[in-house]
Amino acid sequence: MTEEAGQTEEWELFYHHFLIGRSAYIRLIFEELGIPYKDMIKSKEDIMKYFYSKDKLAGFPVLFPPVIRKGDFQLGQTSVICKYLGEKYGLVPDNEQDKWRADMINTELHDYLAQGRLAFHGINPTASYFTQVEETKPYIERFAAERIPKYLSYFESVLKYNNGGKGFLFGDKLTYVDLTLFWVLKATEASYPDTWKSADYCPLLKSFRDRIERRSNIAAYLNSDRFVPLENNSMM
Numbered sequence: 570m571t572e573e574a575g576q577t578e579e580w581e582l583f584y585h586h587f588l589i590g591r592s593a594y595i596r597l598i599f600e601e602l603g604i605p606y607k608d609m610i611k612s613k614e615d616i617m618k619y620f621y622s623k624d625k626l627a628g629f630p631v632l633f634p635p636v637i638r639k640g641d642f643q644l645g646q647t648s649v650i651c652k653y654l655g656e657k658y659g660l661v662p663d664n665e666q667d668k669w670r671a672d673m674i675n676t677e678l679h680d681y682l683a684q685g686r687l688a689f690h691g692i693n694p695t696a697s698y699f700t701q702v703e704e705t706k707p708y709i710e711r712f713a714a715e716r717i718p719k720y721l722s723y724f725e726s727v728l729k730y731n732n733g734g735k736g737f738l739f740g741d742k743l744t745y746v747d748l749t750l751f752w753v754l755k756a757t758e759a760s761y762p763d764t765w766k767s768a769d770y771c772p773l774l775k776s777f778r779d780r781i782e783r784r785s786n787i788a789a790y791l792n793s794d795r796f797v798p799l800e801n802n803s804m805m
């Protein structure tokens with residue numbers, strides 16, 4: 570255990586300081602549960618230090634942000650982090666079958682997110698969207714026309730399967746997958762506003778999004794200075 574990590578009492582979050590991006594899915598879990606966490610990246614230099622320098626995060630290797638760390642335990646991959654925190658803090662379904670279904674939907678949501686992001690990077694996936702605005706237009710249009718209806722219709726059917734879609738995805742309690750679905754819908758709306766607005770085939774998802782947004786801790790977070798708004802492109 571490094572000296573620095575050994576002193577930590579609370580969760581540390583490593584993510585780009587100027588962007589909510591994939592960190593949103595992790596923050597929502599911490600915020601909903603009132604679990605304290607500390608943002609470790611305050612500048613571009615911090616990103617270089619923790620991920621790309623000879624002093625990068627010691628311990629079990631992690632590749633890209635977001636990463637969470639507590640003591641000598643650090644974990645990357647957003648979907649895995651959310652599943653881990655869900656398991657640890659009780660934000661998972663009550664029965665085994667639903668736990669596996671939750672895992673499936675969590676993965677499906679991150680597939681969708683990754684594809685939606687990629688559409689904004691038709692030329693170069695690691696360069697900024699703003700370097701490829703014109704060239705990537707056909708990819709964005711195709712994603713909006715073909716993929717969004719396919720995925721949103723599916724998520725609508727998943728929500729409807731439980732209690733007619735009036736509550737949560739599984740049983741009668743909130744899980745980490747509800748929070749991920751909530752933010753995926755927010756990201757869809759921000760990056761593809763016209764497509765979202767005209768998506769009249771998913772009324773349950775639209776009510777669901779409003780319902781989760783009104784939860785007291787979520788609403789407080791979204792109105793706080795801890796919240797960095799979505800960028801309105803790249804699903805981030």
Ligand SMILES: N[C@@H](CCC(=O)N[C@@H](CS)C(=O)NCC(=O)O)C(=O)O
Pocket residue numbers: 590591633634635645646647648695
């Ligand atoms: N599948 C990973 C993707 C991680 C990822 O692509 N992180 C981005 C920020 S959202 C990054 O910094 N990528 C650097 C790179 O791809 O070189 C996850 O969901 O966490």
